[in-house]
Amino acid sequence: MGGKVKYPRILLAGILFALFCLAGSHLPFLALGAEGDVALENFLQKVEESSAAIDSFSCDFTQVKHLAIFAQPVEFSGHLSLRRPDKLRWEFVAPLPSAIVLNGKRGMKCSDRGPVRKFSLDSDPVMKLVATQLWAWTSGSYRELRDDFEFSLLPGPALVFSPRHADMAAFIGEIKVLFDPDYLQPLEVEISEPGGDRTLLYFTNYRRNLDLKDVLFSECRLP
Template sequence: MSKLLIYLLIAPFSLLLQNDNFQRMEDIEEFRKGIEQMAANTKSIKASFDQSKYLSILSNTVESSGTMHFKKPDLLKWSYTSPYNYAILLNGEKIKINDEGKVNSFDIKNSKIFKELNDLIINSVQGNVLQEERFNISYLENNKLYLARLSPKEEQLKSYIKQIDVYFEKSDYTVNKIQLFEHEGDYTLITFHSKTINSSIPDSEFSFQ
């Protein structure tokens, strides 16, 4: 599998949060119930995001921003609007990449790692990512955020992903930030803002036509 393609898939879904005042979560069961209820009640999400991707080989940070649309059960679109126009569309069966009008399509079912990444992305955005059969999970919190720190158990996924940190708002259990560490030391920071939950999103939003 192309290293570049793996980067394109996982780059938008991680961060490095430079805040170490997290402590062990006091009530894990209450947190899990809140996340489950939020995920069950969430039919769609619209949000803006800011992203910083650090590449250790270049020793610099690439900044970008755009919008994210999610609609149950498995429609997800990331649209980058700055500094370039670029979009990634996942629909449960295919991953489509639109690079300023040039569209490439990849079948998810033909690759286990594609399927793993698709499920991870959808579940992370929706908040339904606490799958202990696939991850070892540590639960932390500070005064504003919950943190679920996930370490993959599966060897194939571990070869691409070292650790995933998902941050949730304490006020409504929605995802605030998502973290993914790569083994090479690279990381991506993505911050959600202007979130709108359960607004109407037409299916046409999830198309490059």
């Protein structure tokens, strides 16, 4: 016999080889990931800088809901008004007028069907989720949302947000925001829900650094 074959040693060598190959095969991804992180950071930085130059803005939007429980996609349209750092008015004009006003941690909502209802984001989990979404789509301060979402950057430029926590993941699959390449403000937002439902938002007609009236954020009156 030319000597005993030492199976354990062969096995060990095999495992080491496999680990080496595996590690090697992942190296490009790791490198890509690092590059992606840098690109993402750069992009978020640019968005923030761009947003910082815009104290306030308003725009029109169109929302299209593709829900399984709707007989057909439903289109709503309205206006968005925002004044940094914490005031936002989301107002549907057609077909059913209603509005949501956020002012710091407080807010109110109203429609043509009933009285104004005030809320606190600390005590109303639904409106807290609403506020999180609205700021996520519009604020430009995306880095503040990193506790709640993971980000990835896509060409367009577009950002994809994925919820980090199960409670939010129960409602939101992912949010994709497509930006205006010049002003880095959202042009389209697509919200995908875990069951396949989708909401699309199209923002147009941006007007920047306006003198928005206080009453927009202190009252919920509909025109």
